[in-house]
Amino acid sequence: MASACRDGARQAVAGRLPRFVLTVCVLPALASKHAEGCPGGLDTSVAESSAEAVLTSGCRSQAPGVERDGDRLSLLQSALRVEQRHLLLQSANVSLSHTAGPKNETESNNELHVSVGPGGYAGSRTEYEMDMASVAYILVCTALVQLMTPGVAFFYGGLMRSTSILALMMQIYMSMGITTLLWYLVVFSLCFGNSLAGLIGSPLTYGLLQNMSHIIPAVQGGMSVALDSEIPGLLFVAYQGMFATLAPVVLTGAFADRFRFKPYLLFLCLWPVFVYAPWCHWVWGGGFLMKWGVYDFAGGIVVHTTGGFSALASLFVVGNRPERMSKDLPHNVPFVALGTALLWFGWLGFNSGSVLSTGAVAVLASANSEIAASMGLFTWTMIDWFFIGRPNIIGACIGAMAGLSIITPTAGYVQPPTALGLGAIASVFCYMCTTALKRLNFDDAFDVWGVHGMGGFLGAILLGAVADSQECLTQDIARDWCANPGTVARSWEQLGKQTCATCACAVYSFVVTWIILKAIDTCMPLKPDEDVMDIGLDLHEHGQQAYSTRVASKVGDLSKGGARYYVRRMRREMPLTTASSASPQSADSIQ
16 A cells, blocks of 8 residues: 555656645655654655655754644644545645645634645645636636527528527527526536436435535546536536537427427426436446446537437427428528527537647647538538539538537547548538438428437447547557547447447437427427418417518417418418429518
8 A cells, every 4th residue: 555655646746646646645654754753844845846755754844933833743634634535525636725834723613724835734724726727718618608509599590481480599598598597406416416326416416506616626426527627616517508508409400390389398397307417427427338438528429419319209209390381491591601600619619618628638629620610511512512503501501510510529539630531421421311311201400310410429439430549548658649648549349339329329319308209298289280380480489570571460469369360361362382382482472
């Protein structure tokens, strides 16, 4: 034990182990040395420069102006117990503050607070040194990821009919309300609380934000939930909450124009608890897949695969829109471009912020995200040009989303040339998926499954094949060019793990979402009447119109009855044009 502790202390000082090893190993050694009779006390300052010196000498001469304490060993042991308790429970690579001054012993609320100073133990409250650069960076990334939700609203809204855009945006913005509240109340604890048999986090760990601080890191089972990042626990909660908010927003686009508002609110309450939280805990929160060695850098499994295959399940329950409705005619293409810009901008914080600190890996993740998105945009544009005969802005935007989806689980684990190839693969693969789903007569309104779901699905699997080689797996021998030393390396074993976990996520998300939607449908209908879908959900659900139209001016009474009456009247006066013969101009006149 003594030799192991000595080796651990040396590695800690060399930066290869967390600093709490110094407290767990070095200070007990110092206490033992003092017990043997160390004249003048102990010199803990040498722990900053040489573990060997601490373990072999550890003595110092009496400092000028410092009183000798008759029970110095007792004080040292008391201080040791306090520091061990703090640093073992909050092992987030925090360090004790270094404050000069005379030794002093203070007590407040029956608790001893000490900090290590150059001359021994100085009397001040223990302060955990935060990496302020990382704190500032993650604050910015949190805001960027928050911006992605309105970005989705504009992206989907531009593709939506003009008579249902407000209903869609209302559903998306409600996720920012309901999901965020659930996240702070209980879902974060389900994701990152103390693991219950590796299956789910305990709701008692962080429920109602108990045991959470804006000063020190959050911990789970003695380990930091934010890996080794020096950011406060509350900041980690806020950043991860943006992911939880975005996940149900993504799948909303699959059943757009045919999902009532009331059952959607109930769905928002159930889906994060039964679908998102388990997979977040299993992959990121200390669950069995994380311990098994499954990697997901920023949400290819946790966000995109869960959302994409949940979207696919919703198509089996909600069904298709009426054939007479215009389905593939976006009402506002500039909205699509604006939404893409917001999503692309926010995605950089989504991926690079997942490092939870500044540094080389954050730079790599950001660069890889930009490269993959750009390559995806270019490739999808070329595909459209080849098959349709002309390039178009909507295809370019969708290609960028495909590239960002596939790079999400791999952004901090691969080299930039690999990101370039992944972007091209994503566009080809996702184009095939969306085309196949349409030929199978599934009405995925905005290609959620084909782009987000299958992009993240493929990226999570390919991580086992495109990560760095085995020489990057051991941090001590990793070369400078390694993307993320000491994490993941390509191998058949890793490829098998990634494949099993991703496929299991797809099946689980599909089945559980199908059960949730079926259960809700038995309590209240999910799908509005066809009359309502004809006129649009904006009037029926919210009594508003996005644009001033003849429908809004003639309805007068914006109640449900008035909307249905006007639909029947419109049908008698002017039958709706079928989707196959509708032109953009006629579609606008109908909407």
